[in-house]
Amino acid sequence: MSLHVLAAALALAAHVPCALTKASPTPSAPGKAKLMDATPFKLLEAGDDIHWEKCFSNSTAARKGSEVTCARLNVPLDHDNPSNEQAMQLPIVRVSPKYADPRRTVFWNPGGPGVDPTKSLAYTFPSLQEYVGNHTTVIAISPRGVGYTTPHITCAQDDPGPMSGNKPHTDDENVEAEMWEMTLPFDMLEGDLGDASLLQTWAAGRAYGMNCEATNGTLIPYVGTVHTATDMDYVRQKMNIGKIDFLGHSYGTILGATYAKLFPDNFERMVLDGVAPFSWYSNAHVREETTSGSRQVLDMFFKACYFSGLEKCALYDSDVEVIRDKFHSVLPKLRESPVIAEVHHNDKLKKFVAITETSWRDALESTIQNSDPGVWRQTAQVAADILAGRTPALQNPHHAGSNNVPTVNGHIESLADLARSASTRLSKRALSGGMEYFNLYLIHAADRGGWDRMPSADEIRTQILGDPKQDSVILDPWIPVLISTAANIKTKDAIAGFHNITTSGKVLFIGNTADAVTPNYNAKRFHAVFEGSGLFTIDGAGHCATNADPKNRCITKWIAPFFEHGKMPPANTTCEGKTDLLEGESIFDVASDELKRMGRSGA
Structure with missing residues (x-):
């Protein structure tokens, strides 16, 4: 290299999967029927062909009338030498709506890498229907080396x-x-x-x-995106599907692009949302691919603060540049002198937590990625308190027993989440x-x-x-x-790069004007590489379309018709998403509503 x-x-650093819903599964108690809801792959025998069994019957998709089935499939360890007796066993989940169109099957990957989509598909399926339509079957496959795949790597x-x-x-x-x-x-x-x-x-x-x-x-040597893409095509063949559709977010865009490169005639429609950096697999590093998104999100926040005033933004001042300077002065102040903050979980519970340079960076990472209005308002208030020498008072939208407003992929969703973890380092969360x-x-x-x-x-x-x-x-x-x-790991098939790719299927790239994880620059670069592909831009902040377009107006108008009818958005189409980062429903609102339903008062 x-x-x-x-x-x-x-x-x-890492492509995080795009959160399509705040819901999360509630683990079931042991027992065969309940295990098929919680961990079905422990009960399923792997076969050389796909044998579907019902599973996740308590999931969101199943409760709304969709059929959820699971299987474990033997796939060759080395696809170049399938006669070799060594095999991998991959979990597969299929969700079919009540009135499924047999012609439409979408393979889905939410991102990662290292994230198992089979665990979440049955719970995120209703949100996925905003993308793929109400009559489309969706398939999730565990990437080798992840989740319940065996042999365990x-x-x-x-x-x-x-x-x-x-x-x-x-x-x-x-x-x-x-x-x-x-x-x-x-x-x-x-x-x-x-x-x-x-x-x-x-x-x-x-x-x-x-x-x-x-x-x-x-x-x-048999781990990596090339092998995962080849596994996808192996599953396609076993399901007797002529051409699949594919929806990938974040790292899933690299998986989708790799599949399109390796199997250009085996898919019909592909949407790649939140496109990962082109230069990961080329010889030209361009800084705009990786850092421009954070700057753009922050610029949106500074402007929103200026136009919203003190009522919604405690950092408000007479000029956008003054707000910018105040915000950026927080980090050196914390480096010199960390502060102690109060954390309020509800009316009866108060804790204390140190806000350091490191925890401030870590909180901003998730704040910038997800751009929740309530979290931005709290961030502005905390920044103003730190600069004024006041003790910050934080609210945590989470509470014991809540499954509806979790942290996202282990990241702290707000500064208040610091109280929920002994360490805020990404590495320790990851490990x-x-x-x-x-x-x-x-x-x-x-x-x-x-x-x-x-x-x-x-x-x-x-x-x-x-x-x-x-x-x-x-x-x-x-x-x-x-x-x-x-780590210097040698693999049998590394990604060689993406250059001048022609496919028989249609590819649509989606980028947001302010995506801190996968800046829009990357969607434009990939669009130029894939001949005849489409490019769709959402003018909004957040990682992937669902965060930049929280009301799904752009997705419903342009993305669903592409999957259902193959209708490509006109060239240079831009759809208005979320640009006012301080306006709209937040996780604090969701938590407050949930507390009221539980008969408790919010903090």
């Missing part, structure tokens, strides 16, 4: 895998993950880019890669809080195909990182990819 490719690899030696028992992961595995995290330099996590920190982080990443090879050396994200590093590393030599700290700084602080108030996203790049 050249330094240019490494620079591209470091461009984005892990980089933690004490990890038996979720198929081994009721607990998804063992305490020993969490300890191993936390021990590994302790090798990361604290000053790097706090935002310092010193040479010693860079090299120490690189060494920790290399150790991670060596653990992967030591634990699953024979399986590691000990949700082990699926441990394989995020593995898939990232496999897709890059390895590294020729260890670069010097100067090369990492000048040719790879540059100075991300100049582009974003958040440094966290650079750390995980630095780790996965240093």
Whole structure:
């Protein structure tokens, strides 16, 4: 891997899946029928053909009349040598609406990598129908190395895998993950880019890669996006589908683009929403692909603050630039002197939490990605309190027993969520809080195909990182990819790049004008590479269409007709989404309504 490719690899920390709904499944108690609702794949035998069985009967989709079925399928470990007896077993979930059109089947991936879509499809399906229409069947496949796929692929030696028992992961595995995290330099996590920190982080990443090879050396070469895309086509054949449709968000756009490149005649319609950086798999790193989105979201916030006034924005001042300067002065103030904040969960509970430079960055990461109006209002109030020397008073929209307003993919949704976690580091959340994200590093590393030599700290700084602080108030996203790049994992089929691709199927790229995770720049770049593809822009803030278009007006008007009838939006179409970041329903409103239904008063 050249330094240019490494620079591209470091461009984005991790693609997070796009949250299509706030709902989450409630685990069932043991028992065969209930296990088919909670963890059906433990009860299903894998076969060489697909045998569907009903599952997730308590899911949102099933309760609304859709048929939810599951299966486990044997797929060749090496698709280039299918005669080899080695196989992977992949979980598959199918959701078919009551009046399904047999001609329309959409394969779906919400992002990641390292996220298992089979766990969420039955719960997000009603929201997905906004995209694909009310008569379309949707399929989710677990990517190899993720979730309930077997053989279990892990980089933690004490990890038996979720198929081994009721607990998804063992305490020993969490300890191993936390021990590994302790090798990361604290000053790097706090935002310092010193040479010693860079090299120490690189060494920790290399150790991670060596653990992967030591634990699953024979399986590691068969992990990655190319293999997952080939698995998708294998499932297509087993289902006797001539051409599939595909919907991918965030990292799912890389999976979809890879499928289109490898199987250009095997799909009819493809929507890639929240397009990941083009330069991940090319030799030209362009900073606009990775940092421009954060700046654009913040610019929208500063303008919304100015036009909303003090009633909605505590940072309001006489000029947008003054608001900008005030906001950016919070970080150095916290670096010099962290503050203690009150956290109010409800009328009867108050806690205290430290707001540091690191926790401020971490909170902003989720705030910028999801752009919830209530969270932005709280962020402005906290910033104003810090600058004025007041004790910030935070509200947490979450409460015990609530499944409707969780944090998103382990990220803290707001500053108040700091009280809910002993650590706010992305690495610890990824490793000990949700082990699926441990394989995020593995898939990232496999897709890059390895590294020729260890670069010097100067090369990492000048040719790879540059100075991300100049582009974003958040440094966290650079750390995980630095780790996965240093892992130096050799895979059989890495992604070679995307250049001059022609397909018989139609491809539509969606980008938001202010997406901090996958800036619109990337949708434009991919659109130029895929001949005859469409480009659709939502003028709004947030990661993927659902966040930038919370009322689904753009999705209903333009995306659903594309899936249902193949109608491509006219060239250069832009649809008005959410640009006033301080206006609209927020997670605080949802939590308040839920508390009222429970007979409790909100904080």
